[in-house]
Amino acid sequence: MITAGAAVQGAAHLARGQGCQDAFKAVDLGEAAVLAVSDGAGGRERSALGAHIAVDTACRILAGSVPEATDAPETWTAWIAAAGAEVVLEYRRAVEGVLSATGRPSGRPTAPFGPADPPPPVDAGALAATLVAAVVRPPWVAFLSVGDCFGTVLTREPAGTGTGTAPQRRERCHLVLPPPPPGAPETVFLSSPGAGLRLRSFVVWEPQLSGVVLATDGCAALTLDHxxxxxxPPEAGPLPSERFFCGLAATLRANGGDAAPLRDLLSGPEAARTGDDLTVLCALTDGR
Structure with a gap:
């Protein structure tokens, strides 16, 4: 399996002297891959750290016990739901540990507390970040998401419906985890109250699976078509751009997963119009 990713600082962030607040991580497990992408909340001074904690936590937990490809749908569904809840909980614990170790938030007493008088909760929102993660084990993909990142699945035409060998069969892209529509409620972060209740988790079983692509919301204008x-009609919602997703997949397979062309796409003039940080991470089958 080929994995490749890139994160590019947004033009608006560059103009303000603000670093990239996105993070991504991939874990290659041989027959499976774990992908995680996180977008730190704009305006939160330490959200870049929160994004890195989010992807590290997600990859560690999800890579620990991936179901078998032959397991039942119920096994996969229950597993990703439980793993997602654990990710939210562990992220919160990690962030609270960081904040407690580096100084109490403004207004929090510094005197020690007894067992019967616990300290008030740490303001985990200082490191607020969204998250989308996927476990790819063909023919399965398990997704979990908190916030406004999105995910796309790539498939190939079944054998016998195209011409030539597998790599020549037409590849298609499917937006299985869309970003929120315009006018949607305020973005949910991993640190938001009740984040565990607003976690989205689901699985996709696709015999013709050829890849999975995750992206932060800043990439929507570059990767999605009206x-x-x-x-x-407009109510059909955004559609994944075959030119972007299928073209990117073909390029990465041809160069063995070198992410330079992806980084160039995210750094181009078309991408710069969004002003936001842009991050894309993918896992692709080798086409055989």
């Missing part, structure tokens, strides 16, 4: 491009 439905009018395919002569569909």
């Amino acid at each position: 439905p009018s491009v395919r002569e569909l």
Whole structure:
């Protein structure tokens, strides 16, 4: 399996002298891969650290006990739901540990507390971040998400429906985890109250699976098409750009997973118009 990713500082962040607040991480398990992408909340001074904690936590927990490819749907569904809840809990613990070790938030007493008088909760929102993660074990993909990142699945035409060998069969892209629509409620972060209750988790079983791509919300304008491009009504919602996703997959397979072309795409003039940080991470089958 080929994994490749890139994170690029947004033009608006660069203009303000603000570093990239996105993070990504991938773990290659041989027959499976774990992907995680996080977007630190803009305006939160330490959100970049929160994003790195989020992807580290997600990859550690998800890589620990991936179900078998032959396991039942119920096994996969229950596993990713439980793992997602654990990710939210462990992220909160890690962030609270960081904040407690580096000084109490403003207004929090510094005197020691007894067992019957616990300290008030740490303001974990200082490191607020969203998260999308995926476990890829063909034919399965398990997703979990908190916030506004999004995910796309790539498939190939079944054998016998195209021409030539597998790599020549047409590849398609499917937006299985869309970003929130315009006017949606305020973004949920891993540190938001009740984040565990607003976690989204689901699994996809796809025999023709050829790849998975995760992205932060800043990439939407670059990677998603308006439905009018395919002569569909606005209510059809955003559609994944075949030019971007399938073209990127073909390039990465051809160069063995060198992320330089992906970084160039995210650094180009079309991407710069968003002003936001841009991060894309993918896992691709080798086409055989």
